[in-house]
Amino acid sequence: MVLAISIDSPFTHKVWQEGELSKMVPGGLPYPMLSDTGGRVGELYDVYDEANGVDIRGRFLIDPDGILQAMEVLAPAVGRNVAEMIRQIKACRFVRETGEATPAGWEPGKKSLKPGAELVGKVCDIWSPDMAF
Amino acid sequence: MAVKVGKPAPDFETNAYIDGEITKVKLSDYKGQWVMLYFYPGDFTFV
Numbered sequence: 001m002v003l004a005i006s007i008d009s010p011f012t013h014k015v016w017q018e019g020e021l022s023k024m025v026p027g028g029l030p031y032p033m034l035s036d037t038g039g040r041v042g043e044l045y046d047v048y049d050e051a052n053g054v055d056i057r058g059r060f061l062i063d064p065d066g067i068l069q070a071m072e073v074l075a076p077a078v079g080r081n082v083a084e085m086i087r088q089i090k091a092c093r094f095v096r097e098t099g100e101a102t103p104a105g106w107e108p109g110k111k112s113l114k115p116g117a118e119l120v121g122k123v124c125d126i127w128s129p130d131m132a133f
Numbered sequence: 134m135a136v137k138v139g140k141p142a143p144d145f146e147t148n149a150y151i152d153g154e155i156t157k158v159k160l161s162d163y164k165g166q167w168v169m170l171y172f173y174p175g176d177f178t179f180v
Contacts, residue, residue, distance in 0.1 A: 001156070002169045005147070010177045013150035016176040032151040036172070044143040045136050047172045055172035062142040062168040068163065071138060076174050089167060107155050 003100055005034040006043060047073055059085065105132035122124060141169070 008016070015031040022028040034041070036055055042048030059080065061070040069092045074080060078091035091102040100112040103123075111127060113119060136143065149158040152163065160168070 001163050001166050002171070003160075003163075004154075004171055006172065006175050010148050010150040010155040010163045012176050014153070014155075017150065020177065034147045034158055036147060041145045041147060042172060044145060045170075045172065049174075052174075053175040058172040058176060060136070060142060060170045062160075062170060064165045064167060065143050066144070066164055067135045068136065068138050068140060068142045071136065080171075085169065089169065093167065110165050 002031040003034055004031065005036050005055065007036050007039055007042070010035050044122065049076075061085075061087070061088060063092065063096060101129050103131065142168075 010033075013035065017028045017033065036042055036048075039048035039050070039053065039055060042055035042058075045058055045060060047056050048054075049056050054076075056076055057074040057078070057080065059066060059072045063069050070088050072080070074083075087107060090108055091106055094100070094102060094106075094108070094112065098112065101115050102112050104114065111131060113123065113127065144159065144161045146157055146159040149156055151158075160170070
């Protein structure tokens with residue numbers, strides 16, 4: 001489930017969805033747009049910019065138990081990398097399902113690692129830096 | 134309360150716009166699913 005959140009009211013979300021977003025995405029965004037009145041939720045997640053009264057670009061990946069698994073916060077003028085976010089979701093799901101670990105640059109189908117005493121000092125035998133790209 | 138990877142994500146309840154309706158949403162309503170929560174500075178900006 002994707003949840004978008006800004007300090008805008010549900011009415012502003014409606015106008016944006018109907019006036020602009022629905023022109024970019026057929027049918028509009030298929031997920032809830034939340035209103036963070038007064039930056040209350042942004043404060044909980046440490047992304048509320050009091051000086052400007054807005055939430056900055058924070059992104060939080062939460063697992064089915066409600067535990068935070070990944071987060072990223074960018075300066076307001078810098079846009080996100082959606083492909084990297086999707087990769088992180090795949091990696092987090094893989095780790096949860098298998099109990100294994102995903103080294104740098106892991107994508108589905110690439111080598112994963114089984115954490116444990118046997119792996120200590122042996123990562124270089126099964127993984128090399130070029131696999132990160 | 135600090136936000137940390139490996140710790141519970143803070144729960145909250147807000148008003149939300151979903152499919153033309155205005156309703157309430159609670160983060161804990163989505164327990165059992167993966168959730169990607171993203172903040173952005175404002176409507177009519179890029180995300």
